[in-house]
Structure formats: C-alpha cells, structure tokens
Amino acid sequence: MTFGITPGPRIRKSPYFDATVAAGMTDVTVYNHMYMPTGFGDFGVEYRRLIETVAVWDVAAERQIQVAGPDAVRLVQMLVPRDVSKMKVGQGRYALLNDANGRLINDPVLLKVADDRYWFSIADSDMEYWVAGVAAALGLDVEVSEPDVSPLAIQGPNAPDVVADLFGDWIRDLKYFAFRQTDLDGIPLMVARSGWSKQAGFELYLMDGSRGSDLWDRVMSAGLPHGIGPGAPNVVERTEGDLLSWGADTRPDANVFELGMEAYVHLDMAPDFIGKAALRRIREEGPKRRRVGLFIDPPSLSPSEDNWPVHDPSGAAAGTVSIAVPSIRLERNIAIALMDIAHAAVGTRLVVQTPDGPRDAEVTALPFIQPGG
Amino acid sequence: MTFGITPGPRIRKSPYFDATVAAGMTDVTVYNHMYMPTGFGDFGVEYRRLIETVAVWDVAAERQIQVAGPDAVRLVQMLVPRDVSKMKVGQGRYALLNDANGRLINDPVLLKVADDRYWFSIADSDMEYWVAGVAAALGLDVEVSEPDVSPLAIQGPNAPDVVADLFGDWIRDLKYFAFRQTDLDGIPLMVARSGWSKQAGFELYLMDGSRGSDLWDRVMSAGLPHGIGPGAPNVVERTEGDLLSWGADTRPDANVFELGMEAYVHLDMAPDFIGKAALRRIREEGPKRRRVGLFIDPPSLSPSEDNWPVHDPSGAAAGTVSIAVPSIRLERNIAIALMDIAHAAVGTRLVVQTPDGPRDAEVTALPFIQPGG
Numbered sequence: 017m018t019f020g021i022t023p024g025p026r027i028r029k030s031p032y033f034d035a036t037v038a039a040g041m042t043d044v045t046v047y048n049h050m051y052m053p054t055g056f057g058d059f060g061v062e063y064r065r066l067i068e069t070v071a072v073w074d075v076a077a078e079r080q081i082q083v084a085g086p087d088a089v090r091l092v093q094m095l096v097p098r099d100v101s102k103m104k105v106g107q108g109r110y111a112l113l114n115d116a117n118g119r120l121i122n123d124p125v126l127l128k129v130a131d132d133r134y135w136f137s138i139a140d141s142d143m144e145y146w147v148a149g150v151a152a153a154l155g156l157d158v159e160v161s162e163p164d165v166s167p168l169a170i171q172g173p174n175a176p177d178v179v180a181d182l183f184g185d186w187i188r189d190l191k192y193f194a195f196r197q198t199d200l201d202g203i204p205l206m207v208a209r210s211g212w213s214k215q216a217g218f219e220l221y222l223m224d225g226s227r228g229s230d231l232w233d234r235v236m237s238a239g240l241p242h243g244i245g246p247g248a249p250n251v252v253e254r255t256e257g258d259l260l261s262w263g264a265d266t267r268p269d270a271n272v273f274e275l276g277m278e279a280y281v282h283l284d285m286a287p288d289f290i291g292k293a294a295l296r297r298i299r300e301e302g303p304k305r306r307r308v309g310l311f312i313d314p315p316s317l318s319p320s321e322d323n324w325p326v327h328d329p330s331g332a333a334a335g336t337v338s339i340a341v342p343s344i345r346l347e348r349n350i351a352i353a354l355m356d357i358a359h360a361a362v363g364t365r366l367v368v369q370t371p372d373g374p375r376d377a378e379v380t381a382l383p384f385i386q387p388g389g
Numbered sequence: 390m391t392f393g394i395t396p397g398p399r400i401r402k403s404p405y406f407d408a409t410v411a412a413g414m415t416d417v418t419v420y421n422h423m424y425m426p427t428g429f430g431d432f433g434v435e436y437r438r439l440i441e442t443v444a445v446w447d448v449a450a451e452r453q454i455q456v457a458g459p460d461a462v463r464l465v466q467m468l469v470p471r472d473v474s475k476m477k478v479g480q481g482r483y484a485l486l487n488d489a490n491g492r493l494i495n496d497p498v499l500l501k502v503a504d505d506r507y508w509f510s511i512a513d514s515d516m517e518y519w520v521a522g523v524a525a526a527l528g529l530d531v532e533v534s535e536p537d538v539s540p541l542a543i544q545g546p547n548a549p550d551v552v553a554d555l556f557g558d559w560i561r562d563l564k565y566f567a568f569r570q571t572d573l574d575g576i577p578l579m580v581a582r583s584g585w586s587k588q589a590g591f592e593l594y595l596m597d598g599s600r601g602s603d604l605w606d607r608v609m610s611a612g613l614p615h616g617i618g619p620g621a622p623n624v625v626e627r628t629e630g631d632l633l634s635w636g637a638d639t640r641p642d643a644n645v646f647e648l649g650m651e652a653y654v655h656l657d658m659a660p661d662f663i664g665k666a667a668l669r670r671i672r673e674e675g676p677k678r679r680r681v682g683l684f685i686d687p688p689s690l691s692p693s694e695d696n697w698p699v700h701d702p703s704g705a706a707a708g709t710v711s712i713a714v715p716s717i718r719l720e721r722n723i724a725i726a727l728m729d730i731a732h733a734a735v736g737t738r739l740v741v742q743t744p745d746g747p748r749d750a751e752v753t754a755l756p757f758i759q760p761g762g
Contacts (some may be wrong), residue, residue: 020391020416022427023694024624025712026513026637027418038447043393045400047637048417054395094526116525119520140399141421142515145494149522152489152663153467162641253399262401263422267536290525321396339398 018043030076031166031228034116039232039246047077047140053248062247063344064217070174071234071247075212075219076166076228079134081124081144083151085158085222088132092150096126097272097281097289103128108193108208111136112280113143114291116270118298121146123262125193125210135165137210139262150290164225167208170235171217175243179218181238183207187218196220200234203227212249214387216255250343251280251319255350258309258383265352271295273303274354276382305335306360309380312349312368315367316342317375325369326353326377334359337368343384350375350384400424403449404539404601412605412619420450420513426621435524435620436717439588443547445608449539449601453508454497454517456524458531461505464524469499469675470645470654470662476501481566481581484509485653485705486516487664491644491671494519498566498583503649508538510583512635523663528654530719537598540581543608544590547615552591554611556580560591564574568594573607576600587630587760624692625714628723631682631756638680638694638711638725644668646676647727649755678708679733682753685722685741689715690748697749698742699726707732716757723757724750 023029023042028050034275036053039077043055053074056062083091096111103126111126113136122143124136136143148160169378170283179187182200184309187207190196195208204223211217221283237245254261258277272295273282283295310326317340322335335355343350351368359366364379394417396402401423403409407424416428429435438444456464466473469484476482476499484499486509492600495516497509509516521533543551552560555573560580565568568581575615577596584590595604609617627634633648645654645668656669683699690713708728716723724741732739737752 018393018395019414019424020428021394021415021418022391024418024637025640025693025696026634028640041392043395045394045397051392055393089479099504115518115521142518145488145515146518146522148488150517150526153523153526261399264397267398267401320398323398 022124023051030074031222032074032076032232033050033228035229036074036246041246048138048142050077052077053246054244056145059342060344061268063250065243065245066172066213066250066253067345068173069243070170070172070178072232072244073169073171073248075169075249078137078167079162080137080165080221081147081157082133082135082161082163083147084133084161086132087151087156087158088134089155091147091158092126092134093287094150094289095147096285097291097295098286099282100126101152105130106194106196108195108210110193112272112282113146114272114295115184116290116294117292118291119269120262120266120272120275124276127195135163137167141263144211160320164223166222166225166228167219168222168231168235168329169211169217169219170239171211171213171247172215174244174284175218176215178235178239178242178244179207182234182279182325194210200231203231205231206208212259213253214259214385215253251339252344255339255341255352256343256345256383256385257387258352261339265354270305270354271298271303273298275307277388284360302357303356304357306357307382308353308355308360310337310353310366310368310377312340312375312377313350313379314349317349317370318342320351322371326355327361327369329365329367333367340368340370345385352382371387396424403447404595404598404607405449405541406601408602409447409619414619419513421452421515423450423452423462426619426674429619430622433589433717436625437622438616438618439586439620439623439626440718441546442616443543443545443551443612443738445612445617445653446542446544446621448542448622451510451537451540452535452592453510454520455506455508455534455536456520456531457506458643459505460524460529460531460582464520464529464531465499465507466660467523467662468520469741470656470664470668471659472655473499478503479567479569481568481583483566483653483708485645485650486519487645487668489497489663491664491667492642493635493639493645493648496633500568500581508536510540514636537596539595539598539601539609540592541595541604542584542590542592543612544584544586544620545588548589548591550578551608551612551615553616555607573604576604578604585632586626587632587758588626624712625717628712628714628725629718629756629758630760631725634712638727643678643727644671644676646671647678648680675730677730678727679730680755681726681728681733682755682757683710683724683726683739683741683750684753685713685724685748685750689720690722690743691715693724699728700740700742701732702738702740707739713741713743725755728752
C-alpha cells in the first residue's frame with residue numbers, strides 16, 4: 017500500500033534531495049524529521065547493486081547530536097553503557113542509549129570528534145532532547161546541538177574501491193566506525209568506515225549542507241567504473257543480516273538483553289550510567305523475551321507494514337514479528353521476531369498472524385546470512 | 390511534488406488508519422512516528438467543509454506523554470513556564486516547553502488528568518525523552534510513558550452540534566482546553582474542547598486503540614445531518630488564522646519572544662522552570678527576530694515545501710518564510726515569516742526567494758483572518 021506524501025516545511029529535505037530526485041527517486045520515508053529515499057523504482061535492481069557492486073544512499077537523516085564543552089565527557093559517560101574514557105579522537109563506538117527503566121531508546125554510533133566534542137550519529141528518535149534534558153537538569157557546562165552534518169553512504173563489495181579512488185588507499189586501513197576528517201575538492205567531510213548494511217561500506221559525513229549535489233555527483237563519477245547506482249537502506253538485506261532497526265524492532269519497551277545486544281553493555285566494567293540499575297535487575301531476573309529469526313511458510317510475502325502477532329499452535333500469544341520479508345538470496349520468507357522466552361528456542365513451531373491470515377512458522381537462529389555469505 | 394511512501398513497522402498506523410483508508414485517504418504525512426492523513430483527494434472541498442460545516446480528522450499522531458507519580462507536579466512545574474499549582478483535574482493549559490537556552494522545543498497542551506497524573510498532548514518532537522531525561526537525571530519518583538490515547542478531532546462551525554448529539558448538551562459548557570472523561574457505547578474516551586483550527590471544535594481522546602473504527606463510524610453517523618466529512622489539519626486555514634506549526638515555523642532555534650507567544654510565559658509569576666534564566670536574558674536584550682505576516686504578490690502560489698529566504702530590496706538577508714499559501718478566503722498569497730527585527734514593521738517591502746524566482750512582498754499583521762472572520 018503506497019500513499020502520496022506532499023513535502024512541507026515541517027519535514028526537512030536532505031542536502032542530497034535534488035540529486036536523488038534527479039536520480040529517479042520514487043519513494044521516501046521520514047526519519048528524524050527528514051525525507052529519506054527508500055526506492056528508485058526497481059527494488060530487485062537496487063538489492064543486487066548492494067550485494068554485487070556498490071550503491072550510494074542518501075542517509076542525511078542519520079543526524080548527528082553534538083555534545084561539546086567542558087562537561088562533554090562527563091555527560092557522554094552518563095548516557096553510554098561502556099567506558100568512554102579511553103576513546104581516542106577519530107574512533108567510533110556503537111553506543112546503546114537506555115532510559116532509567118533499562119529500555120533501549122536509541123542505538124547511535126558515538127564518534128569522538130575532539131577531546132571535548134562528541135557526536136551521536138542517531139537512529140530515528142529525538143535524542144537531542146534526551147541528552148539536553150539530562151544536561152539541563154544537572155546544570156552541566158555543555159552545548160547540545162545538531163550540527164550541519166549529512167552522511168552519504170557508499171555500500172557494497174566495490175565500496176572500498178570507489179572510496180579509495182576518491183580519497184586514497186589509506187581508507188582501506190580504517191577500522192570499523194573509525195573516521196578521518198578531510199575534504200574532496202574543497203567539500204569538507206569526514207570519511208567513516210560505517211553503514212547500515214552487512215556489505216563493505218563507508219559513510220561520507222558532509223559538513224556543508226550547501227554542497228550535497230557536488231558530493232553526490234563526485235561519488236557517482238568515481239563509482240561509474242565500479243558499477244555504482246542509487247539505492248537506499250534495504251529492508252531485505254538488513255533482515256537477512258540481522259541489523260537492528262530501532263523503532264521497528266524495539267518499540268515500545270525492549271531492552272538490550274531481549275534484543276541480544278548485551279555484549280555492547282558493560283554492566284560490570286563501565287562507570288555509572290543511566291539505566292545501569294534497571295539493566296542489572298533485568299540481567300538478574302533474566303529477560304522475558306528474546307529476539308529470534310523465523311522462517312515463515314510460503315507463498316512469498318510482501319515486506320510487512322506492521323508488527324504482526326505470533327501465537328503458539330494452541331492459539332496462545334507468544335510474541336511479535338518486527339519485520340517479515342521475502343529473502344532474495346534464501347528464496348524463502350524470513351522474519352525477525354521478539355518472542356516470549358518460552359517460545360524462543362530454535363525449532364519451535366509457531367503461527368504468524370499476517371494481514372492475509374495465519375501462516376505457519378519456525379524459530380531459527382540469527383543472522384540468516386553471515387557477513388560475506 | 391508528491392512521492393510514494395510505503396508503510397513499514399518503524400512508523401505506526403493510527404487506530405483510525407483503516408477507517409481513513411476506507412474514507413478515501415490519498416495523502417499522508419509523518420508526525421510523532423505515526424502516519425497522519427493530510428488529504429482525501431480534493432483540497433478545496435476539505436477546506437470548505439472545515440470553514441462551512443464540519444470535518445473529522447485523524448490526529449492520533451498528537452500523542453500524549455504521561456507523567457505520573459509522587460513527583461509528577463514537581464517535574465511538570467520544572468518544564469512549564471506558568472504556575473501549575475492551581476490547575477484542577479479536567480483543565481488544560483497551553484504549555485510552551487523551552488530548553489535551557491530558551492529555545493521553544495514543543496508547544497503541547499498540558500492536561501491535568503488526576504492529582505498525580507498529567508498528559509502533555511504534544512506537537513511533532515519526542516518530548517517523552519526530554520521529560521524522562523530531566524526525571525532520570527534528578528532521580529524523580531515519576532513514570533514517564535506514552536499511554537494508549539489517540540485523539541480524533543471534530544472541527545468546523547457545526548462541530549458543537551455533532552458532539553452534543555453524541556454526548557449531550559453539557560459539552561457546550563466546556564471551557565477551551567477543558568475535558569471530561571466519559572464513554573460512547575462503551576468506547577472509553579475523553580471529550581476535550583480543543584483542536585488545531587480556528588473554527589469551533591472538539592477532540593475525542595480515544596483511550597482504547599482497538600476501537601478506532603468504531604469511534605470513527607459513530608462520529609460519521611452522528612455528523613451526517615450536519616454535513617460531516619473527512620478532513621485533516623489544513624495548511625491554508627492554519628496560516629490564515631496564524632496557528633503555530635511547531636517544526637515548520639520554529640526550526641531550528643526560535644524562542645517565544647520571537648514567535649510572539651510571550652503571553653503564555655509567566656517569567657515573573659511562575660516558579661522556576663528550565664529556560665527561565667535564558668528567557669529573562671532574551672527579554673532584557675529584546676528579541677532579534679519577529680514572527681509576522683506577509684502578503685506576496687501574484688500569481689497564486691502552491692503551498693511552500695521549504696523555508697524560503699527573504700531579502701530586503703537591496704538584496705540583504707532579512708528573514709525566512711515559514712509557510713506560504715494561497716489564501717482561499719482572501720484570494721491572495723499569504724505567508725508567515727520570521728523576520729529580523731529591522732524588517733518586521735507592518736508595511737515593510739521585501740523580496741521572497743521562491744523556488745520559481747523572487748517575488749515582491751509586504752509585511753502585515755497577524756492573524757490574516759480573525760476567529761469567526
């Protein structure tokens with residue numbers, strides 16, 4: 017089901033908006049109060065491009081929340097469930113933000129941009145207010161803002177070649193989530209090894225919103241010999257690879273133990289942070305639910321538009337499907353679900369309530385496809 | 390320019406979604422991570438319905454943030470720039486939320502639902518995290534949550550008759566923003582005198598998301614003799630009447646003095662609240678900008694998709710248009726703009742940079758049309 021969306025000033029256009037329109041953008045979503053392309057008219061072609069060559073994505077909607085000032089380290093440490101004291105400038109860390117009840121409220125990448133300046137590269141919730149609310153309540157000496165920074169992702173097996181052609185072979189030595197500030201013919205940006213796919217990838221953090229089309233055009237030109245074309249965060253590839261979509265997979269109240277992301281939460285080694293006591297309690301009691309994979313019986317499904325209820329064979333409520341898609345590489349229906357712990361074991365038989373009726377399903381391990389698979 | 394938007398689980402469907410699809414919804418926006426209808430195929434008909442008879446709007450995306458518990462009053466008072474101690478259960482107040490720098494971050498209606506329970510009925514930013522961040526930092530004994538509450542608006546001159554037919558004539562005595570809890574054939578809801586138009590209006594706060602279609606159908610049936618039909622928050626009517634659209638008119642950094650909303654900020658009478666010191670400083674120094682009306686020369690414009698730059702006749706930057714529309718009742722182009730104070734006097738001649746080129750304009754007073762006008 018597709019509706020029209022009429023642009024208006026409450027929702028922002030990305031610096032790459034004109035370029036994506038010129039490239040044939042047909043569909044959008046809204047993410048952090050900004051339009052983000054989701055399709056250019058041929059999903060199959062865009063999927064193959066991501067898996068086999070290289071795609072460029074307008075992910076400017078992945079906004080940065082900057083924390084700057086004398087209390088920046090202190091504030092960041094209060095929010096992040098790992099020790100940030102040893103982070104170096106130019107490093108990034110996956111930083112799960114939890115509220116006081118242990119609920120996961122965003123899953124940004126934290127970038128240390130300077131000794132007294134950090135960026136949270138955020139998923140789709142207004143973390144600026146969370147960060148600023150804590151700072152305001154405590155009277156901390158920090159400035160919380162959203163700088164003029166707009167990532168452009170280059171994703172796919174040929175991405176390193178494209179980015180090396182643009183910036184040099186040093187980019188091949190960047191560790192995951194590491195970044196370096198540079199420019200491209202005077203366009204100020206940061207090159208980061210990052211991206212919301214399980215393919216090789218980089219993100220260019222454009223630092224001047226007036227240069228969006230310039231950057232897009234240069235990336236397209238450099239990518240031409242490598243088979244580049246437009247694309248977007250891909251719901252099938254992310255499901256196959258088990259990338260978390262905050263908001264789709266987590267709403268309204270999931271915690272890191274349920275989501276299987278406790279490895280990123282250093283409850284015993286990190287200094288105090290908001291949510292620590294609640295997460296300790298959840299660890300002690302054991303999570304009530306678990307994020308798992310499901311194989312859903314044929315025929316082939318369209319990508320799910322809603323969270324779908326899951327029942328056990330007797331009809332009792334057992335959990336919720338976050339996302340269901342037809343896997344292109346596996347040629348069967350796959351889903352990610354948050355299941356009550358009693359129904360989370362691999363091999364458990366279940367019934368998924370799709371909008372077209374019930375469909376048999378079976379629990380399986382995640383991810384469906386390993387990186388490089 | 391219209392794009393397709395493909396529903397997905399990250400963005401929620403309203404409890405009225407099926408009913409609005411059945412009613413012919415053609416266009417949506419995204420507001421508080423939820424689809425909200427913006428059109429049913431004929432803008433002129435929908436405008437006339439709002440001005441002349443009565444329209445029903447799915448505004449479930451106007452989410453409620455509940456603050457409940459022993460410290461609820463204390464927390465609310467820290468956030469709201471007016472004295473809340475004398476509010477009674479059943480009363481509502483327009484409550485402007487400011488950050489520590491005095492920036493307006495949301496303009497909700499605050500409802501006192503019980504002695505230790507308040508709802509912020511919010512505009513399009515995640516105020517749950519602002520409220521919860523302050524509470525978490527101070528260790529307050531409150532629970533911050535988003536309850537299962539979804540407003541349905543009934544707006545237009547015949548709205549009181551429709552709502553009286555449904556609930557009784559007592560609704561005619563409700564003061565503005567006042568509300569009462571009741572039910573409709575067992576559908577739990579609150580009736581509030583409220584709504585984002587300058588016409589007469591009510592909002593039904595549905596308190597059971599599974600009953601959306603039931604409520605929609607009952608309202609439609611009751612409204613039939615009064616000329617009811619589907620509609621949506623109307624960009625032309627709101628501009629004519631000068632209703633603030635947070636996010637469109639305020640981004641990124643406007644304060645209540647610039648927006649002409651200082652009457653709702655009781656700097657001298659309210660207890661301390663976040664932003665008070667910054668707002669006092671702004672008052673002393675005087676605002677740098679001012680929200681004004683503009684008449685823009687013919688020919689007729691389409692509603693603006695972006696904030697447009699405004700220059701003075703010499704070409705110097707002078708301000709920004711928030712929204713420009715063709716006024717149907719005035720039969721000329723009107724706009725709301727945030728102008729540098731030197732260019733804000735009524736009668737000032739200016740040049741608006743539309744996407745189709747420059748257009749002469751003149752500053753005028755707001756609103757363009759008085760309530761009942």
